[in-house]
Amino acid sequence: MQDIADLYQAVILDHNRRPRNFGEMENPDRVAVGDNPVCGDHYTVFLQMDGDRIREITFHGAGCAISKASASVMTSMLKGKTLAEIKALYSDFHHLVTSGEIDEGNLSDLSAFAGVHQFPARIKCATLSWHAALNAAERPGEEPEPVTTE
Amino acid sequence: MQDIADLYQAVILDHNRRPRNFGEMENPDRVAVGDNPVCGDHYTVFLQMDGDRIREITFHGAGCAISKASASVMTSMLKGKTLAEIKALYSDFHHLVTSGEIDEGNLSDLSAFAGVHQFPARIKCATLSWHAALNAAERPGEEPEPVTTE
């Protein structure tokens, strides 16, 4: 029996209650907004960069437990990573939330999201902040359009 | 068994082959057009009046056997009738083609159309020229709109 606890792992409930790196950043190098108008989830991701490496990352906004916990876990893991590393990690994470399969050892707390694949309507919640972070990290200079998952 | 011969009575086939009062009139007092664009039936009815009594009536145009025979029988019967008499006759005829019931003795050749009620799609064919004739007889003076049955 798949139950609701598969989706809301303890790690997720914890990050939802006490999100890490939560708050606006004073002097961000880059900012991107992620938006799901269908459910009203909306987050802003703030970055400070060292070249193409993330030095500092925070997020702010509101949404469901899955999207908030995902943003919280993500920010905890992206600090110090390069754009290429982020992309690779996102690719593993995306595989995880769509298939439930844990291939890689370096997912760490992200593996708490394995249950999401049983809740297809919630996959977008799990990936929303990632889209925003990638959007910010990839497009230096420009004022990016808000990314949306619908 | 209802068969096709119920619709196409000998009288109808005869009037269809040799329509009476068929042709344009030289000096009509009134003219009205009856039109069924769905099947392309279209007739013009020409009248010469004595007060509200029809002196002469002819028709011209083309259409299916039912509409043509109906116009032919109608013109044969309306000569010399007043508007009130025509309305009464049309009311009987309309009852006939929608119910199949022959109430009145004065329908004469019109009773050949009793079978039409079994062919509801054809009722409009049977009444098209009547609408035109009534339209012409009722609205002296004006240039009448074409009547249509759709």
Add this chain to the structure above:
Amino acid sequence: MKKTMTSIREEFPVLDQQVYGHDLIYFDNAATTQKPRSVIDAVSGYYEKDNSNVHRGIHALSHRATEAYEAARARAAAFIGAGSEKEIVFTRGTTEAINLVASSWCNRYLKPGDRILLTEMEHHSNLVPWQLAAERTGAELVFVPVTGDEGLLQLDRLDALLAGNVKLFAFTHISNALGTINPVAELCRRARDQGVVTLVDAAQSVGHAPLDVSGIGCDFLAFSGHKMCGPTGIGALYGRRDLLEALPPYHGGGEMIRKVDLHRSEWKGVPHKFEAGTPHISGAIGLHAAMDYLDEIGRKAIYSHDRELGEYAAERLRSLRNLRLLGPPAERAGIASFHLPNVHAHDVVSFADRRGLALRGGHHCTQPLMKRLGLESTVRASFYIYNTKEEIDRFVEVIEEIQAFFG
């Protein structure tokens, strides 16, 4: 109700299933209702026996299909108390019906500076078409405000608003987001007193309550079959005959013309002028069966059943801590919408789903209303003829479980 609850439930095949090991409790009726056997069979029966195109044919099947299609129109006219079947235009649903008026009526009558009056509680389908019309014609939109969480229209402002060069007033009969029942007859009367044309969005009311357009006194009224036990893809626009006759056509195509030349055409009379192309024949026939079904139960009985469930749910929810119940204090339709400050609506709905409970979470296509309430979304339970108080008890249990889980 004339039928027992057991017999009603048995008539809806979809209810007889389990979801994740729990009996399905379907509380998403404001989004769409389920279909009774008689409606499903009317649609199949049409395809099995009479299927044919309508209007243009004189063979037996075509005649049967045409008769059945036009009988559905006459039935719809009678169902809502229209004076003639010529006042019923079949559309895909409420949305298309409103778009038809927003296109044909607005293009003909509105000029820059004219105003369209709406309310702050409208469904996007009764808002966005008017935004597009306003953009095209240069007209402006103005809104009757909504009071706070109670979700009532601020009617003391209405006459002044109507007086401000308003040409059309479009509003919902029952709010899909909050369950508010608006005093439609009064609204129409006040609009008529100022010469303003009215459109009632009856998506949430036609299948839930006795309804009579002549009593209401509206000029246009729109509804959807799928929200009243009918098939998807069918709905209707009621329009007062003289108004419909004065309108230009909507779509062009087969069936709606009288005569076509290469460069110009003449239209049929109402309502066919507005129905271009092959219509949704099986949909109209299924809708006919749905109207028969609802009248068999009785719309008065449905109305009191739905409202009783709405009141009961509201009462039970009010007793929960940390829950913000929205909607009117009394006279509530069968809709209970609420906000849990500690749990996002989507988490509530996902969780409830695993208990077999179908709820809706989100903005319910009323983003401006949500903004007015200071919310992104609410959780909504909406009831219909086959729902019971026992289901509501179970639902409240699940909400309590959710509060404890995320607490």
Add this chain to the structure above:
Amino acid sequence: MKKTMTSIREEFPVLDQQVYGHDLIYFDNAATTQKPRSVIDAVSGYYEKDNSNVHRGIHALSHRATEAYEAARARAAAFIGAGSEKEIVFTRGTTEAINLVASSWCNRYLKPGDRILLTEMEHHSNLVPWQLAAERTGAELVFVPVTGDEGLLQLDRLDALLAGNVKLFAFTHISNALGTINPVAELCRRARDQGVVTLVDAAQSVGHAPLDVSGIGCDFLAFSGHKMCGPTGIGALYGRRDLLEALPPYHGGGEMIRKVDLHRSEWKGVPHKFEAGTPHISGAIGLHAAMDYLDEIGRKAIYSHDRELGEYAAERLRSLRNLRLLGPPAERAGIASFHLPNVHAHDVVSFADRRGLALRGGHHCTQPLMKRLGLESTVRASFYIYNTKEEIDRFVEVIEEIQAFFG
């Protein structure tokens, strides 16, 4: 065909009936086709198991309905060789699909003096929408002429016509009135060479022949489910993705928006931008089953079967005296249209009906073409997968009987 004729006929419940004591011979397939058991069951099955509104919900039924609805879209894209399911907009049918382009595309791109090229053989649904668009935008309509009774396009005139400030060229793939099969790929190539956007009316071809939009090279293509074994009320517009993306929305309402404020809104991406309101979910699901059914038989097989019947009927009719057969001398679709100088089309159809034979008589929604041929109407027999040569023999017998009766 992979299936035998007997097994195919058994799959269509409607065929198993008598009309006025005669076995039904259904030769009105160009108006609408019959539905196989699998399509009827797909529609019922949806209502019995999964019925729910799409897109906005996250409970189990809503998820199933959304998946099924979007799977139908992907299937339609694959069925006609579109590059992506985002290129498929569900509509009520061909007529609405053409109206969508005539509204959104023409309003955006046409200015006074621009031209829309059509042909003289178009169905009213591919003519009247452009008349309305021309009236709105000040554009003009021009026409590719049709040769006499053969009903072929006069293609030597095409390039010159296209060169005359034409912005859009809309034409039918297969003529519903005459059975002409137009060389669509060539027409699209010649239009593209002059930078002209193309729309193909594929109402008569999608269910009858292998079809691939990338091979054809069209920009837009429209079709109807009910003409290809699918339900009523559903059809689709194919549009090249970049073209669709550049277009303004069509209707406003729920489902098609991203964000709504009281005074302005943002749209979803394609194709949802064009689908306002609750869509015809069961229709899309039934259409999916219809496409599966047609591919099970094989569209190549269907194409040769239909054409074989068309040729056979033409050959048999040519042997009758006092009969004017219309349509192409060769390469005829499964359609035989003719005129009896001594008997009006409606008399033919009424008579044939009493012999169990369903024919169409009239202008077939192509009044300008009829005018070109100097006719008010023709009698049309149109064939599909379940029709046989024996039925055609019987049909010819009835036509002879009619000639004798009225002779």
